[in-house]
Amino acid sequence: MLASPAYDIALLAELGQRDAQEDSIAARFFDAANAGYVVVADGMGGHDAGDVAAEFVTSSWRSMLDELLERDAPADIDLIDALPMAAMQANAAIANYVEDRGNAVLMGATLLGTLMLGDRLFWISIGDSPLYLFRDEKLVQINEDHSMxxxxxxxAANGQISADEAKTHPDRNQLTSVIMGAPIPKVDCPETPLKLARGDVLLIASDGLQYLDDERIQALLQDHCDAAAQDIADGLQQALSAINHPDQDNISVAVVRPVNI
Structure with missing residues (x-):
């Protein structure tokens, strides 16, 4: 008798109001190993640069993680060590690409890579792509935000500027860490995993999702607390479409629900 899948997952990828898709998202789950991953990269540098950088990030991740997870009994330590190694491999790939073009290209990408081993969630995050946990009716971003x-x-909290000034600050989306073929200033890669529980919902996304504020995302998840991952993804898509923001960025989201852990 085959075991039930450990996770219910749905992916959402849309262009938004941009002319090109500079996000890249990939997921793969291995039922036999009770493990899987989702990786999201948000490229920067414009058409023929940002999309290439994002693809370097996800392809580096996939090649490294797939090779390990396809083994009969991959060692946990090898899988966990693969997270920063995948980031370094992507960084080197971008550096080589830029060097081959005479350093005339400015390009980079964020990385949000998650690894689920049974009920344990590991991640590596570079940039501002959010990793949300919805648990007990509350939504929390659990990874670091490497932006201003x-x-x-x-x-704003200290009273130096107003809340409205903070929301519209011109430097708000400026990244403080990114994969661009140079030293990476900040990496969020906790050694201790988050223990997942049935009823949790993970949103693994590019920052295009954040055209919905956290309160709206939380309310939507509260309304869909027993829904399948695909229904949640559809709800997020509809909410973003309803806003119809003229500057809507590319949107990439994975909705993951632990169901058999």
């Missing part, structure tokens, strides 16, 4: 937004929000 946290610093600007802290200024």
């Amino acid at each position: 937004a946290p610093l600007i929000d802290a200024q």
